[in-house]
Every structure is written in structure tokens, then in C-alpha cells.
Amino acid sequence: MAGLGDVVRGTVQIAEAMGVTLKALATKPVTVEYPDEPIAVFPRYRGRHMLRRYDNGLERCIGCALCEAACPTGAIYVDAAENDPENPVSPGERYAKTYEVNFMRCVFCGDCEEACPVEAVVLTQAFPLPEQERRSMIFVKEQLLEPPDANIAIRPAH
């Protein structure tokens, strides 16, 4: 049979618990309403690849395939071709005719970025990569050159 002491103890415990609840009511929630709101990632987060361009619009990538050689999972495929001197795609003689990244294989290690001699391929902070089909997990050059707005925010560095 419960004594008066139990009642008092129970009341105190409930009050303590309610205190936590009431305090939480007053704070801002941590839930991010993704995709309506951007998700904040750390500045050095490694996500989806991007192929950069120079300011004059030429592609940085020269199709050297060093990223392909450096890739530990064989996720990158590059096929190069010779630039038309009249209408070049990239500076110099060589450009990437085909550039594909297979995101089913990629482990986002960033070795490709390290290997690139012209800082053409970089890993962005974009992490959302859901696709409906396996086939569309292979991103081609056009997709990598102009990545869509990923709706992310960069967390301030500590």
C-alpha cells in the first residue's frame, strides 16, 4: 500500500519531468524541414562531384583520366578527344568527351579531387542523390558541369 511518502515522491518526479517538457517548449526545435528548408553541412563535407569551368566559360577538365586512375572503386569513366582549335571545349589540345561518375560505386573519398592537375573535379557539399533507377545513378558530364541548386547551407566553421 502506498504511503504518503510515495505520493509526494511521485508528484516531485512528475513535476521534474514536466519541467523538462516545459523547458523544451520554450526552445527552438532542431528538426530541419528538408527539402523546404536547406540542410546545413560542414564546410569540408564531401558530396556530389562538380566539374568546374574557367571564368571565360571553358571547361577546366582536360580529360587526362588521372581521376579515373586514382579512383579506388572504379566509379569514374573518362574518354578524351582532341579540341577543335577553332572552337575549343577546354584550354589546350585535349578535353573530356565523356565524363561519367557512377554514384552507386563512389565512396566520396576525394582522391579524384587530389589527383586532378587542373582543379577541375571537386566534391561539392551536395549530398542528396536519390534517383529512381540504377541507370540514372551514373551522372554524365552535362549533369556534373552544371549541378542544380542542392538546397544546402554551409555550417559556420567552429
Place this chain on the structure above:
Amino acid sequence: MPDLITITIDDVEYKVPNGMLLTDAAKLINIDIPVFCSHPKLDPLGACRMCLVEQDVRGRWMIVTACTIRVAEGMKFRYASPAATQAREDTLEFLLINHPLDCPICDKGGECPLQDQTLKHGPGVSQFQEIKNHKAKRYPISDLIMLDQERCIICWRCIRYLEEWEDKPQLGLFHRGDRSVIDFFPGQPVDAKTSGNIIELCPVGALTNRVSRFRYRPWDTKNIDSICVHCSQGCNVRLDGRIHQLRRVVARENMAVNDEWICDKGRFIHAFADAPERLTTPLIRDHKGGELREAGWEEALALVAQRLAFTADVQGPAAVGALGSAKLSNEAAYLLQKLMRGLVGSNNVDHRGGAAVLADPRGLSAIRDVEQADLIVLAGVDPAEEQPVLATFIRRAVRRRGAKLLILHPRQIEDTRYPGAYLPYKPGQEAALFEGLSRGLLQEARVKERAARLAGFADLVDGLGNAAVDAAGAEAVRLMLSAQRPMILYGPALVSGRAAAANRASLMNFALLAGCVERTFYLAPEANSVGARDMGLLPASLPGHAAIGDAPGRERLERLWGVKLPTQPGLGYDEMLEAAAAGRLRALYLVGSDPASQGPAGQAALQKVDFLVVQELFLTESAKLADVVLPAVSWAETDGTFTNLERRVQRAAQAIANPHSQAAPDWLIFTEMAKLWPAVAGEAKAEGKKSKRKSSGAARQWGYGSAAEVLDEITRAAPMYDKLSWDALGDEGTQWPLADAAGSPLSAVASRRLTPPERRSVAPGRDEYPYALVAGQVLFDYGTLMRQTEVTERVAAPVAVSINPADAAREKLAAGQPVSISSAVGQVVLPVRLDETVQPGTLWIPYSLPGAPAETLLGSVSAGSGARVRIAPGALSSSEKVG
């Protein structure tokens, strides 16, 4: 074995062969002295200074180049000393000062000696902070090779290759000091036929392959050892494939065959293997006049098997014929003739250049033998266009060993520039030319004395008469008699056509009189010309050169194949086309053969055939007329063996496979077709009822699971291929021995008997057709394998008729003007090209030009290489226009 002497390197004594270059000697004792300009196949130069070592010269240590020093007893060197190491590091630092370091876009990156040695021997840093020199990048030195002058380290390898092997000094070093550049001479880009080898020799990425440029990285290609199938030399190559495409062809060393060189056709002409125009599925035409439709293999093969078997049953086996090709592998050629003989029961099987050519099946003794000769007679053959790598060996014999060339050719070919003699002739005069030479030889007493012992001598002397020998002939005779090791090489042009037998007899008489008949060799033209003959792809000869009429040879094959073989010789290439045109040949099976591209006569013949099957890579002119088209694969996409002009059986392994294509290897097509043959299928069914497990005898005959299994059967069918197997052939192939040929039909080829000359009625050059047409092979023609390539238009032979400028002036023709040329059988229109190497009174048109003008004028392949023609300005009728 040369004497061993003692040298000292870094205070350690080594025994090395006397007189060897220090770099090579060091390699034997595992000291890897870095080099750039030095190359085992080129003369030492000492241009790059990469190999610096210290040498003790009379007590003082001097810096010397290891690549130019020949070792001798007691020499002392220092390789690892601080001074020597410093000298090499400094050299590399200097080499890199003006090197652009654009390795990521350079094709050599990954297989570059400069990269490797910079890592291994370089200082690791550069003190150079100024601006690098800029020179021409992307600078074409020919239609096939791109030069980047900035990358060049002036090692002279390209210059030396062109001088030492090609004997065409087409590249030179211009300017001095840090402005030095490799360049061609103004207006004369490099056009040597083996120029591509300088790409591989280049120790940096200065010279790159314009066909493969940027299409490969050395680390991500799948590399397969194979051979080249463009000519009969069978040069060893490596095929570099990527994503099922043939990206690059490079040479592979085989000292017996090609040293380490290949010609530009072998290196650059390979786009046909990946061409989008390739056939990928069987095609069937349901009724004459209808369209070809895509079909499955089952349907197509069953239809072919039924129709061929039906025609053989109803019209007789002689109404079915097959034309193969000397480009087919041994396995394909063997199975094609086995299918025709064993299942159809017909000996109507041949290939272009097969029965019509009186070829010597033994070919050349050995390719490198040409380098030992002191007189090389080229009779109706132009190695520079037909076997360019053999031509470099011949030039080597001329340049290094002082060999002379005696050239008999209707055209003043390139190698007539060498010491020796050139005897021009017009097609049809070959026999007379050799008879003249024989007469000249017989004027020499010792020749007469020796020849008097030969059978048929009196008749020969009688037939030759005693007409005078002209000055050029006398010079040729003098060369022949003064030579210690003469060698006669003749080509198919001399021993085909109507006068083939007379030409060969007169050539052999000449060789016998000169005492050089054992050193008289036939140069087969195509990749497997020798192999196709060994495999019995001929109307009158079975595998292993057993004649059809030779009962023991035939019975041996009957036991092996488990069938009865036909005993009557079949029809040859031209006879089959004639029989088709006359309606006697009702069904024709073309494998890699395209008679319709040889002018209107071939087309007409194919149109008359009831049932035409074409097995091809492309929808050729003949395939367009076919009832069934079977897609085959190229040599790069299946295993096969080829036998080259020196009887060397070599492997060509599968390098690539197109996953989007249903095309199949020839051997597999024949095997599957045989299984669907009504007799075979019926037998299998009957036996299957008796016992489920046991297959029929005939079906077992055709149970090949791979090309290697076909080769296993070939070793039993052709005695000279005995003991060969896919594995035993190895990377360098095996020559089948001539010793085994003793007593076989092969030994009959070299009879030591003089043949009296034929009495020819000398046909006067009728005014109606005043010119002699000369047709022949050029390296870059427009054949099936060339047509599909983007570089073709840049390097291919001009589509024109070449005429001597004197004749052009007399006929009032200007260069580029279209003219109409007609012979008794055809007429074509071509632009005029003036060419002093063409003899007056002749016209030169290469084979395999678009529209086949030479073939059209000749009428048939067995007409040989000559015809009488006339020439007139202007296009006569637009309908016959060519090109």
C-alpha cells in the same frame, strides 16, 4: 659467343662480352644506366648526355657517355660516384628546363622514359625560375604523326630511324642551342611507309599518333598480343583495346619477322574493327528483288544449310561453290573447305589470288635472309608498297652490307634509286625479258658449262636463239654473275594471268642458269596467302597440299572427316564467276570475298546465282546482292592463326568484343551451320533415338568448341602443321619445316629442269589500244578494310590514272583533266596524274581504287596485271563514271 673481358664498375670487376656498348654490358650485370638517345636498334650517338659515367682515362676520372663506349679489357668506370650521379641529375634538370610538363594531356604519360627517369634519377627540384621557351605544339609532320616541339629533348631517334632503317632522311634538326627543333624539310612532310615507328621510338611525347591521339591512356587499355593482317609479313603487334574498341596498335618485337617495326598501314589502319557500318545481325532477303531484313542466327543458318544442301542434291554438288579469302585465318579457311568438300561434296572452293596464281607454297626461306644477300632481284614485286617492313630489311642490306638491287618492274619503283640495275618491262613481256637475261648468262662460258648438265639444256639453247642482249640486260647479267649470295624474290603479278606458266618457266630457267634456284622465293601477297593454300582453300588441292587426284592423301582426310570426298577438281575463282554467269553455278557462298566490287562482270555473275550467301564484316557490293548475309567478326575479335610469307604460323588472339553485335567468328558460323545441315541433323536424330547420349559421327566431326580445337584438327589434316597447338605457337609463332615437305607435292615445285621457251606469236601493239595498262598494289588503297577510316582520304593513293609526262604531252593531256580509258572489256573515267616513274607507253592504275577502275579494265583477276588500253580526253558517258 664473343670473348669475355673484365671491366670494373664502381670498384667491382665484371666479365662482359668484348666490344659491347657500356650501356648494354651494364644491363647484363643489372646496372641500369639511364638513356634517351641510345636505342638497341639504332647506331650509338651520344646526343642526350643522360648516360654519363666516370671513366679512368690514364689515371684521371673523366665524364663520358656510356652509350658510345665499347668496353675493352681493363676499363674502369664509376656509375654511382657523386660526380657521375651529379652529372646525370644535372642533365635531367637541364632537359626539364624547357620541357612543358604537360604530362596530363600527353599521350606518352604513363609510359614515358622521361617521366620514369626523372623519378628514378632526377634531382627532384628545379632551380629554373625563368619563363620556358615556347615552340610549336600540335605541329603535324605528316598526315599520321603530330609533333610537339616543346616536348622534344633532341635525342635524334626519329631522325636516325628514318635514315638508318627507312633510308629516307625526312626529318632534320634545325637551329641551335635551346632553340633546336626537329622539323621536316619545307614542303616535304614525312611520307616514309614505316614512319609510325618513330612514335614508339620517341622517349617523350613529342611524336604522337594522330589516329589514336587522346584515345587511350597506357594504364587503362587491355593489351593483347596479336599479329597484323594487312600483308603477308605477319608483323607482330599488340592490340590495345578499351571499352570493346581497338584504340591503338603498337609493334611487338619478333626478331625473325619484323624486328620491332611495323608499317603505317598496320599501325594506323584499324578503325574498320570498330566502324559503325559493321554488320551486327544476319540479314535475309525473302524473295529476289525484295529488301534485306534482319533475322536471327537460327533462321539464317538453317536457311543457308538447307538451300546449299538442296542445291547440291537437285543440281549436283558442282552447282555449289564457295569463294574464301586469303585474309581468313587458317581455322576459317580450313572449315570453309571442309564444309564444301565434306558436306556439299564439291571441290568448287577458291580465293582471290588462289588457283589463278602459280604460287610457290613454300614462300620465303626466312624473312631476315634478305639481309644476308649481296644481290636482291625484285621481279615484278614492289616491297615498299606490298611489304614495307621487308623493304626496310632490304634497304638495310643495301646500306649496311653493300647489297645491290636488280629490279624488274613495269614501274620505276622507289627502290630503283639504289645501286644495281633497273629493267623496265610492259605486262606481257616478262618471259621475253627473262629469256633475254638467260641468253646473256649463256654467253658466259662457266654458266654454259654448268648448265649443260641440266636436263632440257639443248632445247633451251635452241629456243632462246641468239639475239643480242641490250646494255641494261648485260649489266643485269654482270651483277648476277658477280654476286656471291644472290636472292631472287618474285611476286604474284609475275605468275598470274594467261602467261603465268611461261613467265614462271622463264624465271626458273634464268634462276637455274644463274645457279640461284634454291634462293628464288615467292612473296605471297596477303596475310594468309600461304595459310589458305596449306588449308586447301583451292579447287585442286586438299589440306596439306595433297592433290585432289592423290588417292592416299584423299583417303587420309576421308578417314579423318568420316566422309567420302569428291575426286574431280573444282572450279577456280574466275571459272566459278564464269559458271555463275552462264547459269551452271546455282549457289555461291562468299566468305570475305567481294567479286561485285571488281567491276560490272562480277556483279552480273552474282546476279545470276539462285542463292547467294555472303559472310562479311560490311555490307559490301556483293553483300548488297546476297540472299543471306552473315555478319562475321574481324581478326581482332576472335582467335585465329595466320601463316605468313615465310611459313610462320602465328597466333592472333581475341582482343576486343562488341557486346552490341551478334556478329560471330567464321569458325563458329561454319560449325553451327554444319550442325544444321540436313544430313547431319537427320543422322543426329536417328542416332538420338537409338541412344540418347551418343552423338552421330558427322555431328561429332563438327563439335569444335574453340578456334584452338579447329587448329588441333588442322594439325592432323595438314602434315606440315603436325605438332602445332595454340599454346605451343607462343608469342613468336613457328615456321613449318620444309624438310617434311620432301616427297610431298611441295618438293615438285623446285624441279631442276630447264623448260624450253614457248613459241609466242608476237602481237604487235595495235593502234586501237596503244597503251599497256599496269595495275598493282599500293599500301594505302581503298579496299574493304581501308574504306572505313578517316585517315584514308589523307594518305590513300590518288584516285587517278598515272601517265608519263611525255605521253601526256603527246596526247595533249593536262594534270587533273578527266580522261576516258577503255580496254576490250571495260571503260572508266579518271583524272590524269603525271608521273615520271610510269614508263612511256604504259598507264598505271592501282588495284582497289573506288569503283575498281583497274579491275574493270582488266575484266577478271586471272587476266594478270596487264591489258591493252586506249586513252581519250573527257568523260565519254556519265553512266560509267568512276569515283
